[in-house]
Amino acid sequence: MCHTERLTVRPDTTCAGHARRWAAGHLQHWKLPENTVDAAVLMLSEAITNAIVHARTASTVRLVLTGRHLDVTVTDLNPRRASGKDRLARACPAGGPTVGPSRPVQLTESGRGLQIIDALAEQWGVRDVDEGTEVWFRLRVDKSGAA
Numbered sequence: 251m252c253h254t255e256r257l258t259v260r261p262d263t264t265c266a267g268h269a270r271r272w273a274a275g276h277l278q279h280w281k282l283p284e285n286t287v288d289a290a291v292l293m294l295s296e297a298i299t300n301a302i303v304h305a306r307t308a309s310t311v312r313l314v315l316t317g318r319h320l321d322v323t324v325t326d327l328n329p330r331r332a333s334g335k336d337r338l339a340r341a342c343p344a345g346g347p348t349v350g351p352s353r354p355v356q357l358t359e360s361g362r363g364l365q366i367i368d369a370l371a372e373q374w375g376v377r378d379v380d381e382g383t384e385v386w387f388r389l390r391v392d393k394s395g396a397a
Contacts, residue, residue: 253280253315259298261306269298269311273322280315286391289370290322296363297324297385305382315391319372323386325379 255276259265270291277287294311301309305326314321367374367387374387 251315251317253313255313257311259302259309259311261302261308263299263302266295266299266302270295273311273313276313277320282315282320282391283393286320286389290320290389293367293370293387294322294324296366297322297387300324300363300385301326301383307382310381318391320389320391321386322389323384325384326382328382330382 253276255272257269257272259269273294274287274291277290282290298309298311301307301324305328307327309324309326312321312323312325314323364376364385367385370389371387372390374385376383376385378384
């Protein structure tokens with residue numbers, strides 16, 4: 251079984267909510283467990299907000315469900331490259347590289363998006379693509395209810 255959906259999001263912070271609702275609707279329609287939907291929507295919210303705030307361009311969101319994995323990508327359309335090569339990729343189980351300090355130094359309201367993705371995703375990364383910069387993450391889908 252393979253399902254794919256794609257959404258283009260304007261560079262407006264109010265559009266992050268639209269992307270969350272859009273994704274939740276598709277994931278629920280695909281009958282994914284509630285905790286998987288919640289984790290995916292939270293990580294999507296962080297990734298799309300980063301794209302809107304930092305790239306300041308339209309972004310695309312792609313959901314792909316294949317068998318036991320849900321892949322989510324957020325691609326901004328900013329031609330300025332983040333680094334010129336893959337960076338911050340974590341294609342290994344927990345215990346791999348982390349992003350930023352393990353504990354926030356201050357009680358700020360921002361700056362933890364990639365830490366949240368790192369904590370919840372089975373795999374994730376950031377890479378430069380033709381269109382701009384892509385943040386991707388993968389969740390294992392367990393129909394019994396575990397994300």
